[in-house]
Amino acid sequence: MFNDGHYSADKPKVKAVLHLATFLWVAILTTQIGTWSAAHAIPLQSAGLSVSLSPNPKWRAVHVLVDDCACSRAVAEHLAYRGPQPGWVEEVWILNSAGHLAVPGLPTTLLTPARAQAAGITGGPRLLLFNPDGTLAWSGGYSPRKPRGTANLADLSVMRAVSIGQLPAPVPVFGCPRVNPNLSEL
Numbered sequence: 001m002f003n004d005g006h007y008s009a010d011k012p013k014v015k016a017v018l019h020l021a022t023f024l025w026v027a028i029l030t031t032q033i034g035t036w037s038a039a040h041a042i043p044l045q046s047a048g049l050s051v052s053l054s055p056n057p058k059w060r061a062v063h064v065l066v067d068d069c070a071c072s073r074a075v076a077e078h079l080a081y082r083g084p085q086p087g088w089v090e091e092v093w094i095l096n097s098a099g100h101l102a103v104p105g106l107p108t109t110l111l112t113p114a115r116a117q118a119a120g121i122t123g124g125p126r127l128l129l130f131n132p133d134g135t136l137a138w139s140g141g142y143s144p145r146k147p148r149g150t151a152n153l154a155d156l157s158v159m160r161a162v163s164i165g166q167l168p169a170p171v172p173v174f175g176c177p178r179v180n181p182n183l184s185e186l
Contacts, residue, residue, distance in 0.1 A: 051119045053134040059163050060132075061090045061155070064111070064124040067101045069176035075125040075142055078153050079103045088159065095124060123176045127155055129162045138162045141173035 053060060063079060065072035076092075080103050084090050092103045093111040102108065111121070129138040142153045154171060161168045 051121070051128060051136055051139075053130050055132065055134045056089055056130075057132055058087060058089045059137075059159070060130040061085075061088050061159055062093055062128040062130070063090065063103070063106070063155075064093045064095065064121055064126040064128060065101055065103075066095045066124045066176040067098050068096065069124070071175035072101060072125045075153065075155075076101055076103045078142075078155075079106060082156070085156070085159065087163065093121075095121070124173070125175045126173045127158065127171075129159060138168065140168075140171035141175070142171065143174065144171055145174070 051062075053062075063075065065076055079090075079092070083105050091107045091109060093109050094101055095111050095116055096113075116122075125142055127138075127140060127142060128136060131137045138158065140158070142155050144154070145152065158168045158171065
């Protein structure tokens with residue numbers, strides 16, 4: 001049983017248990033990270049939006065952002081940097097607000113889970129563009145690929161095209177696919 005002060009008969013068992021534990025730890029970690037990453041790599045559903053606003057003489061852009069979402073943070077930084085656009089009324093709707101996300105210079109509305117669900121909004125960041133009569137003119141994402149920083153965001157070109165009567169190509173919505181129904185109404 002003892003061989004130079006070690007349990008020689010137990011060494012293979014201990015090694016096997018350590019290998020199994022390491023394998024399981026790596027498998028669980030990989031699965032969890034993959035799940036988090038996949039949620040941001042697959043576009044969110046865009047069907048079923050039921051949103052309209054009261055008439056306004058100007059075009060309106062609503063930037064739907066999700067608190068604690070890296071993609072939404074990138075869009076928020078972009079919006080803060082570029083500021084409100086002439087000829088447009090812009091505002092930010094924040095889902096799942098824990099108070100971490102803000103866009104200086106743009107009015108902000110905290111969107112409750114119930115209101116988001118009723119409007120068909122499943123997550124963000126999402127860009128909603130409204131005609132002056134208050135009807136939804138265009139809805140989509142900010143980039144044809146998952147946003148990596150603010151370099152490839154297409155909101156300004158889409159806003160310009162919609163305001164002159166062109167229908168831009170669809171832009172998928174990448175980001176956080178969640179509306180947390182467990183948050184209290186705001």
